Amino acid sequence: MKRFIVIGHKALTSGDFSLNDMPGSAGRMDVLCRCVNSSLFLSHDLRRDVECYLVLLGEPNPPKTILFSGERVRYLNPDERSAGSLIKKALGITCSDEFTESTKGVYIRRGGLERLLSEFQVALLDEHGVDIRTTDELPEAYLLSDHMNFSEGEEDLIRDVQKVSVGPKILHADHTITIMLNEMDRREKPSEL
């Protein structure tokens, strides 16, 4: 399973935001929606071997983690509003310490990065990391930030994780995911033939 974890530093943790203002009052929820798209969509198909974890750290009840499962998700279209609508529904249900399904293939729980780091061997997508094209074995889980840098607390948590880079320019999180998956696609291809 391939996993992408994206931190939404200001992303609201209640569902009462407007789909018409995701970059503003919803705390750059648009960034997270685009990461769901780039993690899960192929042309006319879904990437069933990918999970996308969104860590929401905005008001009023952070942290919460929303999981989109490429294997199980339904009702998801590629546009930002579609992912935003499923995030709204997830934030609308009662949230416990374990994942609860809000719509098919979308789950929510309390908790954030620290717990995810205890569950998966995570690599950081970082411009100072080792080039993914020269990495012998690609990690299975990747951490990215939204439009903001990691906080000091987060930096402490990830100080020792492996760092990998997708190229010479600093890119948006969703673009980085697309390039990462392309590298994985290319490495898988021989075994599919």
Next chain:
Amino acid sequence: MKRFIVIGHKALTSGDFSLNDMPGSAGRMDVLCRCVNSSLFLSHDLRRDVECYLVLLGEPNPPKTILFSGERVRYLNPDERSAGSLIKKALGITCSDEFTESTKGVYIRRGGLERLLSEFQVALLDEHGVDIRTTDELPEAYLLSDHMNFSEGEEDLIRDVQKVSVGPKILHADHTITIMLNEMDRREKPSEL
């Protein structure tokens, strides 16, 4: 200059669509908006050496071509609604055979693919093409389709163009642009050092 040309086979050619329903009544305008994003955005910066051409073929007055210039564009944010809003404004002005600026760095004219093919040396991004990683010299202009295949008429126009591929899976147009630009970034890097 790097150029991406995206065909929107059903994308409306009048500005009276709702930003709340770009995948539906606007004719998959969301696809074109995402291509603007992937063509022009870097993290906290714009790709000033990229132009993104959207060819709109939907009702009521096709074909029209909208150009987003990375060097000149203003008022563009990464979310789909932002690009959609600038497309609406472009479709709202009187359109002639030459590009007219609708908002800073966004231009519209009558005409479509045939004219663009006469202006630029275009390569087709196609899963059966030559791998971009093994192409000696990368083309400067690339043609992509939205969620639909090229029409027969379009196929006739592009029968002899160079075909390049970004990898083993068939991807959305915006994801393909992201991977293409990453390959270009990597090749440019040495000369920047």
